[in-house]
Amino acid sequence: MNKKFGIKEVVAAGIGTALFVVLTTVQIPLGFIPNTALQPRVAVLAFFAAAFGPITGGIIGLLGHALGDALFYGSVWWSWVFPEALFGIVIGLFAKRFALKEGGFHKKNVILFNVVQVIASAVAWGVLAPLLDILIYAEPANKVFVQGVFAGIGDIIVVGILGSLLAYGYSKTVGKSSSLEREDD
Template sequence: MNFKNQSTITKIVAIGIGAAVFFILGRFLSIPVGIPNTSLETTYPFLALMSVIFGPVVGGLIGLIGHGIKDLLTYGLWISWVISSGITGVGYGLVGKSLNVAKGIFTKSDIIKFNIGQLITNLIAWALVAPTLDILIYQEPANKVFLQGIVAALMNSLAVAILGTILIIAFTKTQTPDNSLQRD
């Protein structure tokens, strides 16, 4: 098997496992925040890690599939938020492309860059796209869905800033930096 096929297989496996873990975290480790259908999610720190490691396409598919499965097996498919989870995975992956975590590098400036990028991603996906699609697809009241979207964006950003950063730091520490071996 050549490297290109191995890479594709690795990404397909990452999508499958990532979507399953996303579902499990979303189903069993979500904390309601008092706004209807809005929770503090542990899924998005995990999605951030997977997106940074495997890139925007894998991150987007994990978000879409994982959120879709969660919705289908709980209360029904809410496509606007499923799409927003996909956008979130893509956004995290795009931010991750500018990082070198696979080489064992995640500096303080990288942490700041990552967190600014994930904040922007969450604001676009949850405070803009999700409510707009809720209005267009489901004719939901604007004040309700924008409140939900803003709270979701802030909660996801907070969760990713804390847990996502910790997960990425931990992953980075498992990687060997280039030129780390020295000849005695």
């Protein structure tokens, strides 16, 4: 786990949150499930959490989702904001094991990244979001669990493809730049 939260993590949280908010409007609706869509913003969240740790992931999930809801929908749906933060935190807990900053995001790490994101999605969208919908907004259980399951499946697909590609590309870039050594005068 990346326990350090310094200037790089603060900047990453700011950039990640801004990207998350901007990408709120980019979605492919799942026409058969109301208010549910494929959204690339979750891949950005997963990538930043994997690269910069659980605090950064939690901040992006919480602030990005809350600001995106407020700006584009007029109100915040808290029962989905908190699970988004949890999703970012869970992925961020494994940041060191993904080895993105060391340029080591290879087959084993890609598999681990995707196992973690599948579990995080299942807990966030299949359990927590529907339960909070029921507790906070008195939504019907059958509706919110169907929405949660399909949102989770959509996020798993988006993160599995786009999130893995972002993490892999970043890992290759950082791996090359970190091999340079500073010369002493």
